[in-house]
Amino acid sequence: MAAARHLRRACGTLRTANSFSVFRGLATVIPKVSQVDNSSDFLGKIPHRKHPGILHLKSVRLPPELVEVARFLVAESSMRSLEEKTKSLTNYLWSRKRPLEAEELRRKAHQVEQKLREEAVAYARQKDALNSLDEVALNSLDEAAEKKLRQNVLNVLRKTTYHWEALEYTEELSFLYMVARMDGVFAAVSRAFHEIQKRVPDFQPHTLLDFGSGTSAVSWAAHGIWGKTLTEYMNIDSSAPMLALAEKLMRGLSEDQQLCFPGVYFRQFLPVSPKVKFDLVVSAFSLNELPGHSQRVETVQTLWRKTDGFLVLVENGTKEGHQMLMEARDVVLKGMDKVVHDPREAHVFAPCPHHLPCARLSPDRPLPCNFIQTYVPLPFRWNPDKKEEKFSFLILRRGPEESEEPWPRITQPVLCRPRHVHVHLCCADGSLQHAVVTPKKHGRDLYRCARKSHCGDRLPVLNLASEPASEAEKAHTDKDQH
Incomplete structure (x- = not known):
């Protein structure tokens, strides 16, 4: 009787002005979700809030010695209207598009x-x-x-037509970039590195290559995670003033002017020899600085040649940023490089749980695949206590594919409702699914894991027998993304 009353109420509500929200709740239900191993206690003594698919970070904070130097440089600067210029540069970089071919x-x-x-x-x-x-x-x-x-x-x-212009990072613009973007770049890269560390704890890199290194935020983030094993941090940036600023930040305020950690090098050009490889290769917010498609393809090929372990690419969480990453993904997976320097195969490590075309790049309604990382910004008077960095990322791995469960990725904020949870998933079959997880149908453990999950986490489920998201759901997703 209770179920019948509930159904009548739902059907009645569908005829009201709020019919869309109810239809969205009933649109697509995954009926046959099974957790990793329901017969054995796959969680063990691990609480649900720390289930194996949890990958998000609550908040990221810059190293105190880096914050100290940045504050000192800003205090010593005579630049006027720093707050307005910082906001203007941030907005410009966020709205920047690819050069038109x-x-x-x-x-x-x-x-x-x-x-x-x-x-x-x-x-x-x-x-x-x-x-x-x-x-x-x-x-x-x-x-x-x-x-x-x-x-x-x-x-x-x-x-x-969008008029793309190459940015010349002079001493002034490099300083503005440090004030505006160093903390956000550090947060996004830290989240990408955290995924590698969490899923592959045995990975202990010795060498790092950062293309388009800017203020060396990538090196700082890598040092915070793998500082015990990393012995070489190769920072590549075409701007000499930017490299000088990065080195100044690295030297800190110590009187002996030694680098905060050893093994850091600054160069304006990539190493020429294809035999020179690095365990970890990174390009963060740099692909859009290249003047065209051919240059992006050539750069991605070069970076992949120099990758011995992981290649990490990070861009703005916009349509442009996501499309550039999917473009790079195709370059590597399709083996567009004419000369094969390393026969080991390429695999998508994150965020995609598959090697199929991205379901979000539909011709009629392309949507960005992006994630949000909370961080503590640099302590300037115009900054709030917490900020969020919206970014897209791609991690490619070289070598034989590991036997890891193809868990789906949560692509939108999880909606927790009484006795049920809405999760939007990118699945191993290349589809986007909207699942309504309940304790009765899917088990208490999976239900609680879903409630404790966030966008960007992996949900520990297999055997997805489901329907793709409905047209109403897609329309709502489109609205959320904009």
């Missing part, structure tokens, strides 16, 4: 020209009242009209 620009110019030509001819027809004998003239314009048409095409392209 020449072929795409030509195609767009042709479309604009065709549309304007048709409008010009139609206007000429109306103005001169052309008859059927003048049809030949309809497809051509006089010299003055052609010149005006070309100018109009250029004007339209200027207004509607």
